[in-house]
Amino acid sequence: MESGTEARTEGATAITDAKKRYRAGVLKYRQMGYWEPDYVPKATDTVCLFRITPQQGVDPVEAAAAVAGESSTATWTVVWTDRLTACDTYRAKAFKVEPVPNAPGQFFAWVAYDLVLFEEGSIANMTASLIGNVFSFKPLKAARLEDIQIPPAYVKTFKGPPTGLIVERERLDKFGRPLLGATTKPKLGLSGRNYGRVIYEGLKGGLDFMKDDENINSQPFMHWRDRFLYVMDAVNKASAATGEVKGSYLNVTAGTMEDMYERAEFAKDLGSVIVMIDLVVGWSAIQSMSNWARRNDMILHMHRAGHGTYTRQKSHGVSFRVIAKWLRLAGVDHLHAGTAVGKLEGDPLTVQGYYNVCRDGFTRQDLPRGIFFDQDWCDIKKVMPVASGGIHAGQMHQLLDLFGDDVCLQFGGGTIGHPGGIQAGAVANRVALEAMVKARNEGLDIATQGPEILRKAARFCSPLQQALDTWGDISFNYTPTDASDYVPTPAVAH
């Protein structure tokens, strides 16, 4: 048996002799019980997959054990107070370590957490545990929470999306096709009255939704109350003009929770069907707003503002698929999840993985799509993924082929930048979409015949022809920063 104060030795195993285990001093994490290679996760365990890059000379198993320790009960030295607890059951257990294919120095580490460690219905608590500490740990050069399997026992402590994809469609009375939206542009600067004009034109032209941008809250150029008043006038006019239920995501993000509630209440008073919040409001605010949305029959749109700071690099951060899982539990109805073919980061297969997390009743393991675990959603409602960022009507066949019907496609620049005006931009998008859905249902292969289908539709729709002429050649072909490790060649958008 090794002495507890010996320097690093390969093959160190858990010390089972209690007197040796709890003698004051420093042990390796794998000696303290955080590495258990034959552990089989219980049905009630949460299992995390970390992608870790240990520092030079740090054993990957010890690094995995350290991750398990520092994200559950451990600290850097032995503490006798462990013995006041049922510590063997509270410890997280790293149970598997594998090298990442084609990435020397990177390892996948699987860690299991007992259900007792997490507070019911609190994403803030789960994240505080799993990512609150260990990512700054010096022996790790980098760490990423790659994926997570949340047990039904914990899923059922959350209410989930307040409305859900199905009820949203029923409220809008819109079925069988993607929803269409656009974000008002320019991002900042329009006053309330001018802003409302853009809303009216876009909705009357044929979009289902308009949207505040993530940084539109309440600035000197436009107070939030004025935006809400003018937007709802535009929404109602457009609804009367078309006979459709229309909406515009009123951004209620604010400096304090109290201000958020005040703004949301005003949106409700004005009869909006939907409000939006930005990810940067934080997990607790998100859950509070989710509860509010349910009490007030409101669809809750989530803009994932800021996620790119920690989701994009494979080596370090949190994968967006984990964020999407947490947001579904926390309870949002819409979630920006990527376009694959637009201006923002997203390998097509990886993005489809995010969509599956949002929309599945049961998500199956799918390594090329970056899904490492089965995830039972226990009948929690589904999230409508939102594709937004640099997409245009000329890509309609790709978008429909990649994502299917249950998605909200948003064309901000692609509506407002139309040479014939905003209504023409909306018409172009709506005609392109309906023509593509009709063609797909008729059995045509839209992936290859898409451009021809668009050209045919453009013959009876000059706004669509203009859109194709203006943007037909635009694409965003860059190598993705975050493609699956299990695809032989990186997938390029187009």
Place this chain on the structure above:
Amino acid sequence: MMTNPTGRITQGQFSFLPELTDAEISLQIDYGLKKGYAWSVEYTDDPHPRNTYWEMFGMPMFDLRDAAGVLMELNNCRKTFPQHYIRLMAFDSARGIESIAMSFIVNRPASEPGFSLERQEGNGRTQRYTIRSYAADRPEGERGNGKA
């Protein structure tokens, strides 16, 4: 005449496209049948966007698995209610959905007067909006150009 780009009510999947021919409708029906959906026919003379429950023309056709049969029901409805809005709806009973999967308009009255927007002053600069369908201003049976 309504003044939106199509000049008509744009509810349903294909309202921005030229009217579907019966052949095109059959293809849509086939698609739904292949997916295991159940088709039904509904009609109304009040196309208000919040009017969820159109009249059912017969029961949902859970056991009818050929397009010709569905089309026959649709044409019966057209003969009976030529001046009503008629829509074809496909229902998906799969767990987690249990809702409508497809819905498109297949018949319209000759004239679509659309809706008026009524405004009522509220607190501050708030207005309360009411959308009224011109068609529903008249009693049932006297809406549109034809008889109920």
